[in-house]
Amino acid sequence: MAAVAAAKPTSRRVGFVGAGRMAEAIAQGLIRAGKVEAQHVLASAPTDRNLCHFRALGCQTTHSNQEVLQSCSLVFFATKPHVLPAVLAEVAPVVTAEHVLVSVAAGVPLSSLEELLPPHTRVLRVSPNLPCVVQEGAMVLARGRHAGSSEVELLRTLLEACGQCEEVPEAQVDVHTGLSGSGVAFVCVFSEALAEGAIKMGMPSGLAHRIAAQTLLGTAKMLLQQGQHPAQLRTDVCTPGGTTIHGLHALEQGGLRAATMSAVEAATCRAKELSR
Incomplete structure (x- = not known):
């Protein structure tokens, strides 16, 4: 869980x-954590389809970027990444030296962003994931040529309201997309399969899915709070001839480890393709 103290x-x-x-996930995280007042958030979109969600949070909205x-x-x-260049060209005339601009668009490199904006614009990239909406996101940020430590610290302080946020070299942003952005879906598939195994053995569906989700949550907290390597925690759960080692053997036979590694690799490669 993100340990973020409530702030005025x-x-x-x-x-x-x-x-x-x-x-919406980032805005909701900032507002819930008390980092920004809802009335001080302004969102734009071409139609009202998504803006209604911002209005429900108490935010201001407009159709003008x-x-x-x-x-x-x-x-x-x-x-969307393919829309961003046109949007940046549209807003470039009103960008000033006071602005700090943050791209959440996957696959659009900092160099492309800087080329489309006035010289010396302070630009950063953020790769978030959907759990930002419950303040448990995993995010990385990378700074452009003209963004300094103060801009990084400002952004990190705000985004820590949405979860864990770390600065990385831009080359690692695509890896984060494969690991954590797409990883949310990978974990959901595993949680679903875990619950379905229990359903197969006779546990009611609702109970099985709740226990599977709580098992993932509790395990993640132990890994983060105790600083253990996953292999150590896995070893602690295994006893000779016990239930866990028999289950792990079945997972190895099914190729879970290799399939998961391949999934992260495939998602990362796709993110790199988008950046080209």
Whole structure:
């Protein structure tokens, strides 16, 4: 669980260009953690389809991307990657030296962002994942050429309201997409399979899915809070001739480890393809 102390909301205005699920997750995390007041969040999108979710949070909305830049100095760009270049070209005339611009779009490198914006614009990339909505996200950020330590610290302080946030070299952002962005779906598949195994053996469906999810949550907390390598915790659970080692043998026969590694590799390679 993210250990973020409740803080008095600042008067800082935070903008979102693009109002999809990830933008909503970040905004909701910031608001829930008290980092930003809802009325100080301004989101833009072409239609009301997603903006209604921001309004439900108490945020301001608009159909003008330029209005977001004119009202907010810190702006998250959470559009689809193929749409982002046109959006940046649209807002470039109103970008000033006061702005800190953060791209959440997968696969769009910092160099491309900087080319589309005025010289010396402070740009950063963030790779979040969906659990930001419950303040348990896993995020990495990378800074552009003109973003300094103060911009990194500002962004990290805000995003820690949504979970764990670490700075990495940009080359590792695509790996994070494969590991944690796509990894949410991989973990859901495993949780579903874990529960279905119990259902097969006679446990009611609702109970099986709740216990499977809690097992994942508890295991993750132990790994994070105790700083153990997963192999150590796995060894602690195994006893000679016991239930766990028999189950692990079945997983190895099914190729779980190799399939999971291949899934992260495939998702990472796709993220790299998008960046080209």
